[in-house]
Amino acid sequence: MATLAPPGADKSHPSAAAPKKTSLALGNLPPKQQGFGTQQATMGVRLPTILGKAIDDVVKTLNDEYDEERIIDLTECISRMEDLMDDLQNNAQLRPIIDDGEGDIPLWNRMLAKYFRGKDFMNAPWLFAEAYKYRRLHECFSLSKYWKTYDVFFRQSSSSFSHPPSKPSQQLTAYPDASLPSPRASASSSTECETFSRSGDAVFELSLRFAEPWKQAEGYSEEQQLEAKRLMFHELTQICLWGNSTDLSLLINMTEEDIKKLQSTGGDHLAATEQNILGNDLGRVWEYISSSRFCSAGKGGRLDFVLDNAGFELYCDLVYADWLLQSGLCSKIVFHGKRFAWFVSDVTRQDFEWLPNSMVYGHLFPNASDEELASLKQMGLRWKQYVKEGKLSYQQHAFWISGFTFWSLKDEAPDLFLELSNSDLVIFKGDAPSSTPFNMAIGPLATEAGAPPVLSLRTVKSDVVVGVPQEMADRLDKEEPGWRISGKYAVVLFSEGHKGEPISFA
Structure with missing residues (x-):
């Protein structure tokens, strides 16, 4: 527990005069919790x-x-x-x-x-x-x-891993151009290197399975092919979801064995853990993403990822994105990350560039077999090609490193709101604000004209829980007091938004 200043102590801090007050919409901020929350x-x-x-x-x-x-x-x-x-x-x-x-x-x-x-x-x-x-x-x-540009989280990686030299400092602009590099001291964050290299079992389980280009099975009817695609979508969405378990800002004492348990991607494991998805809109999401509302005139839709953690979670996100492109469900995928090191392990541009490069050229897994390394390299090369072709891209915006909630996005970052309104589906991997129904929690992202369809893939690792029925939360509070921070449970929540409606700004 924090050490509080004694009664009467001066808590003031020297600082410049505060700027003039302005009216801001913060939305529903999380309520204070009683006890050691x-x-x-x-x-x-x-x-x-x-x-x-x-x-x-x-x-x-x-x-x-x-x-x-x-x-x-x-x-x-x-x-x-x-x-x-x-x-x-x-x-x-x-x-x-x-x-x-x-x-x-x-x-x-x-x-x-x-x-x-x-x-x-x-x-x-x-x-x-x-x-x-x-x-x-x-x-x-x-x-x-x-x-x-110093990265204070760099040295958390094993000393045996090497990294490219620093890049020149870049100054942040109010709403930076997406083409600018992130001002970070190294081309890879230590936490990404650490979690990725410690995740070898799960990394190779996925690379050995998905390295070869995905193809529809021959001899299937159109209905059978659609069902096969649905099952693959269902499985990979869950892999993407549970990859969110590895958040070093929340799991600071995580052991290697803990990582392996959290990252297990086998079919039996996924079937067992699906019962731990407390709010599950997977069926609704598939119904939407396989429809003409998402894929029109034989062309896949645009998908946006608002990223959370680097390392293994980003790897799972890219495995998912890879299949969505290969399946034809998506034709373009845009990733949104942070401008600089944030919450220990959040994705920056360098993290996004480092991962496929390390898969192709790196030596993070000295004990891996030739087959395992070849599978990793094959996937990394394909992802790099997607970037060259513009099928995968990365953007960064000052809003993601502010203290604002989603409720303020349209007012404080209208350019970002317009950008997201062009998307056919926006997947959020990070925290959603407040223990409320999902559409209420994301506010204008669900109700405003032009708001895109939104999907939240989130494992529960804090008091902030969205879309869980109150009676279920009450039962878990009683039966499993630590359920909100264990990473055992998750939510898959979908909002259809109001895409296509005319957008106006005050």
Whole structure:
């Protein structure tokens, strides 16, 4: 549990004057929970642990540095990280983000001024407070001269893995062009390397099965072919779903055996775990995606992924995307990720580029057989070709690294709303806000004119649970008190949206 400041202690933090208040729609923020819930676990345990490891990482880098100016600059980064740790441990008020030249400053400070003035880490909604912590962590380096792109999660990987040299720093614009590279110090995140290399059993189980191009079985009737495609869709959607179990920002003490259990992709395992999908719209999704509403005139639809974790989860997402393209259900798939390191293991552009390159050229699995390595390489080459052909692409937007909920997307990022409105289906892999019915939780993404169809694939790893009937939640609270954070349960939730309706902005 967090160590709170004693009564009467000064919790103020030196900062610039807060910007002028503006009216923002935050939607349904998660309610505070009683007892040792996600708020206490996040602010009192997980975030200090993650930040402590990050400080240790930077100290190791400092000890290896020889240039005096870079050493002094890095010690100032460490000092800012220690200030952040003090704020966490002493439950300080949430101060404005210092202007570090990044284009998301107005987004953050408008929210802080309007809704969170005087709030501290423990009484602000925990999802916002956690996002705020990661933005503050980025600030520790973005204010420096030499370390703007430093990745504090890099060294969590095994020391035997090598990485390409750093790329030049890129400054963030308010709504950045999707073609710009993410400002990250390495072309691969440590967490991606770590979870992917530790996931060998599941990685090769999938690569050996799906390396060869997918073909419809010959001699089948049209009805039989459609049923075979439905069964494959059903299985791969579940693989994509359960890949979401591996989130290092939530599972900080996960063992290799834990990873293997979470990542099992065998048919028997999937059949057994389907009963743990508490809200299951798989049937509705297949009915939509196999219809002319999604695939028109023999052309596959456009699918957008709003990504969550790098490493094994991204690998599962790409296996899924690969089959959707090969099956003809999709003709174009767009992935949406983060601009810089976020929540330890969230996907950045470098993660997206690193994965297929590591499959083709890397040496992450020294004990793998020639057949296993060949299957991995074959898939990686095919994915790289998809990117060259424009069938797979990556975009990044400042909205995804803000503290806003989905309710604010249309007002705060109208360009992003317009982009998503062009999609035939948007799959969200990350948290949805509030323990409410799904359509209510995503707000304008379900009700606004032009809103695209939305599918949420989410394993339950926090107090934030959407689309679970209240009576079921009450029963699980009684029978399995830790069900909200175990990763054992999941939801598959679908909103048809209002695609095609004219969009207007206030």
